Amino acid sequence: MSADAVDPQLELAKRLVRETFGVRATEPEPLAAGEWSQAYELTLDGAQVVVRVGKHGTDFAKDEVVAGLAAPDLPVPTVLARGEFEGWHYAVSARAHGIALDDLSGAEMAQLLPSLLTVLDEIGGVELVGTEGYGGWSPDGRAPYGTWAEALLAIGTETDRVPGWRAALARSEFGIEPVEAGLSALAALAPYLPDERRLIHGDLLNRNVLCADGGVSAVLDWGNALYGDSLYDAAWLIYWWPWYPEWAAVDIRSELSAHWTASGSAPVNLRERLHAYLLHIGLDAIAYCAFKGRWEDVRSNVDVVVALTSSSPR
Known part of the structure; x- marks a missing residue:
């Protein structure tokens, strides 16, 4: 966008x-843009806040739910207001400060990891x-599946939010077969999955x-909760860790294992559960990237899913 262009968002x-806050608020300035919403910084009644604008109000409602449930050791910004404006949803939250986890160096990650695991x-x-x-829950606290395995499969x-990916994948060089094989491998691990919620x-x-x-100073965006x-969530870190080469010196599997041992909470059927969740995360990434037409990202995740499908839990 050129310097003279108008940003409609x-x-x-x-x-x-x-129109909503009048003289109580300063003019918003761009802060961050995500896949589903844009964030702007401003002050409201003299306090630093963030206003997010997006098409999916349930994401903001879930943020509000978790902020109300979280203990002090789980820093979730308070949602101060939500509403609709010109066909868009918005939420105003207390401003949180810090560096994004994604931007940490290897040394910074090593220092931060105990806080992250806590x-x-x-x-x-x-x-x-x-x-x-x-599975994915609505702001009223209801999720649609009767078992955890059913939710994963x-x-x-x-879904309405990510439509058309199967046809797009079937037309691509990758085909739908890696997804079907991954689903079969995931289904085979269902007996190892716990009933806990x-x-x-x-x-x-x-x-x-x-x-x-x-x-950790803030945990944001609970729309995918x-x-x-x-x-x-531990599997999520394991899956995406290789995408951050600066963190290569930190062995996330070993750090997680040491954390569980120290806390006396070593999970049963750990290998099978992690393998199932790694498969699911990869399948989810394939679906989303095919929906977005990000074919190099599809390729990377297909490679991971194929490797997981053809290997035993470790």
């Missing part, structure tokens, strides 16, 4: 703030009283974790 945010424990320890089901079915963030990278002073086995 920024102009929308300016109108939203002006946050994983805190996420899994959130009380889910009054909720039901497995649903990755092979298209815990909170899962489901996207602990992509600039959704902020860090400051050697610890699930109910199920909290080991899934």
Whole structure:
């Protein structure tokens, strides 16, 4: 976009703030852009806040739910207001500060890791009283699947939010076969999956974790949050770790194992569960990247899923 071009999303945010909050707020400035929403910084009633604008209001509602449930050791910004404006959804949250986890050097990651693993424990320890089901949940605390395995295997079915990926993949050089083989391998691991229902963030990278002073300062964007086995968030880190070569000196599997041993919480059927979740994460990435037409990313994730499909849990 040229220097003179008008950013329609920024102009929308300016109108939203002006018409909703008036003189209580300063003019919003761009802060960050994600796949599903854009974030802007401003002050409201003298306090630093962030306003996010997107098409999916349920994401913001889930942020509000988790912020209300989280203990002090799980830093989730308070949602101050939500609403609709000109056909878009918005949320105003307390401003959190820090460096994105994705931007840490290897040395910084090594220093931060104990805090990050503690946050994983805190996420899994959130009380889910009054909720039901497995998989992606709605703000009313209900998830659509009767078992955790059923929720995972649903990755092979298209959703309204990510449509058309199966046909796109079938037309591509990769075909649909790697996905079907991955689903079969995942189904074979279903007997090892636990019945427990815990909170899962489901996207602990992509600039959704902020860090400051050697610890985690905020966990953002709970739109992908699930109910199920909290080991899934650990698998998420394992799966995506190789995409961050600067972290290569940190053995994330060994660090997780040491953390579980120290806390007396070594998971049963660990290898099988991790293998299942690595398969699911890869299948999810293939579906999303095919939907977006990001074919080099499809290639990378197909390679991982094929390798997982043809290997035993380790």
